[in-house]
Amino acid sequence: MNFQKRLLRAEPNFQILAKLWQVNWIYVVLICLLAAVGYGALYSAGGGTSRPFAEPQTIRFCFGLVMMLGVALMSPTVLVRLAWPLYGVSLLLLVAVLRMGHVGKGAERWLMIGGLQVQPSELAKIALVLVLASWFHKISYRDMGNPLYLFPPALMVLIPVGLVLKEPNLGTAVIIATVGASLFFAAGMRLWQIALLAAPLPFLTKIAYNHLHDYQKARVITFLHPENDPLGAGYNIIQSKIALGSGGMWGQGYLHGTQGQLNFLPEKQTDFIFTMIAEEWGYVGGAAVIGLLLVMILGGMLIAIRSRNQFGRLLGLGISMNFFLYCAVNLSMVMGAIPVGGVPLPLISYGGSAMLMVMFGFGLLLSAWVHRNSTFGETTDKDT
Template sequence: MDRRLWREPSFDLMGKILQINWIYVLLLCCLAGVGYTALYSAGGGSAEPYATRHALRFAFGLVIALAIGLVDIRIIAKLAWPAWFGCVVLLGLVLRMGHVGKGAQRWLDLGGLQLQPSEMMKLALILALASWFHRASWERMGNPLFLIPPALATLVPVGLILKEPNLGTATITAMIGGAIFFAAGVRWWKFALVLLPIPLLAPIAYSHLHDYQRARIDTFLHPESDPLGAGYNIIQSKIALGSGGMWGQGFLQGTQAHLDFLPEKQTDFIFTIIGEEFGFVGALAVIGLLALIVLGGMLIALRCRNQFGRLVALGIACNFFFYVFVNIAMVMGVIPVGGVPLPLVSHGGSAMLTVMVGFGILMSVHVHRDVEFGDTRDDR
């Protein structure tokens, strides 16, 4: 049996810079440009207070992403479980001394910088699960005892995030874990066993939700029941999207946004500005750009020769997809409002930094797609 040890990481700076997927970087820059345009409009036709900060944060995040892309993926793999444990500690600190905002305790205030550990936890979970599964044989994947540690590694942060409370991020974290379990080769019937009780437990879970969370679900089902209260945001969002028509009202001409009918237009509901001002065609073009970024991440996963890199790339692509799906579905009224931003488009620093770190790790997977981890799935 081939029991290859990890080869020592090498560092060829120029070679690695040339290996970076610059087309993918261009796609990220285009999406950030869409965000700048939308935030310029959200600021009333001014770069302040949103667009300039967005551009600076993206530039900073891009430098970090490119730097991470040059780091050998095997070094990142060695940091997977320490990162997971560190994020668990940070989530515990949030519950004890976190900053409270809008009824939730989700941030650590670090001298003016607000850090949201739940966002970092998603990346740490991806790395930890990929580290656990990348050497697993198909026989070990069929052993339920082998799946207990990664299941706990997923459930512990999900539970801590639910305590903040942050139902949207907890759900996305659980879905990321499920995606990696599935990609690693866990049999579908085991997922069925886990998902089967959910409809039965849903009423019990609903009764334990916070008042504002129940209000979001009730508003999703019957937004017209409180048009000036809980249902106001989603009603105004639908009006804005519908008023854009096929070609939109024109840049800086959106009525719902510029007359301040639409709350949180610079964050959760940024996509409504795009739909209102650029219409169905513009919104579809942005969705196409988002889809290219997701598919690009999937392609990087398929081209990677080691299982760790494949699982990491898949997890990061899924994380981005879940961000996009939840945000766009939310503003369209397809799912309840959950406070999830549109990545690289919405205003916000913590989510931007986390997403760019994730793309940096994705770049590292691409640059080091041919390195050997000593995967032994076929010979165990």
């Protein structure tokens, strides 16, 4: 500990080394282990070759790893300064999607920037966590009882939710709203306020269903009765359940899953990647992956709890909740517990925007750990 303190008081280069020393390297190893699982799954999805899925994913992960460690070294002061600009950029990109977005699966969700597909809703999740953590750390618990202090952050949540719904992307909009609600609760929102807001939800749900697009209603109906259209709308979930069941206890063996290798399993490199893992490695392999995800979620919550400042606590909670919802929605979807919604499994499913934004989020989480002992009110520019 004395060695670390001496480094922090030394030259800037040594300060960087001191902060790198304080990074939670156990958590970094867990991240790399999850990415290795993803590489193996994508290698299998590519038919036993590193292209077209595993190799590009690995390149993205290596870039994301460097970015994650860079973000981990940023002090809370710097992150608070970045919160509003990043939030503003995410909103501009969401508006741009509605104007010139790439259409896929019934929605406009991507922008082509420099030849790369960018999904602004992924950035919006992380930017919302940052801006809410920045807002709530400035107000006291007593102020949380005053609705006037809750109206601005409520708008911060509703604006991106509305823009994402307009794409339309119901699954991501629900995740954004849930992450925002969790931060309100963690910041000290009163129970009576929560009950007041939750009271109209059953009625709003019915209204929302009536305004869903036809393909979204079809997903709900297919979720309830997939057997009604086994070769059409119900095909994906039926094949997913077959693959899950055919894996048995120990699986059919790596690269030997019949549903995946014979291309009966749809979107096996993205939405249904866990199904392919379970088919090849069985219940044991699937449970091991879920266990790894659970350890990472609990580890993120522990980082949030260990932070001595409100900003770090809310930042850690928001990133952990976002990661949890990614996992919970994807796993529930492929098991038929909820309608199919196109949410990837973090660091395992093939994708660019989701991968980089998840790594950016982990960088914020690790920053909360590195600066866990800081009293945020006393943080200065020298902390950077």
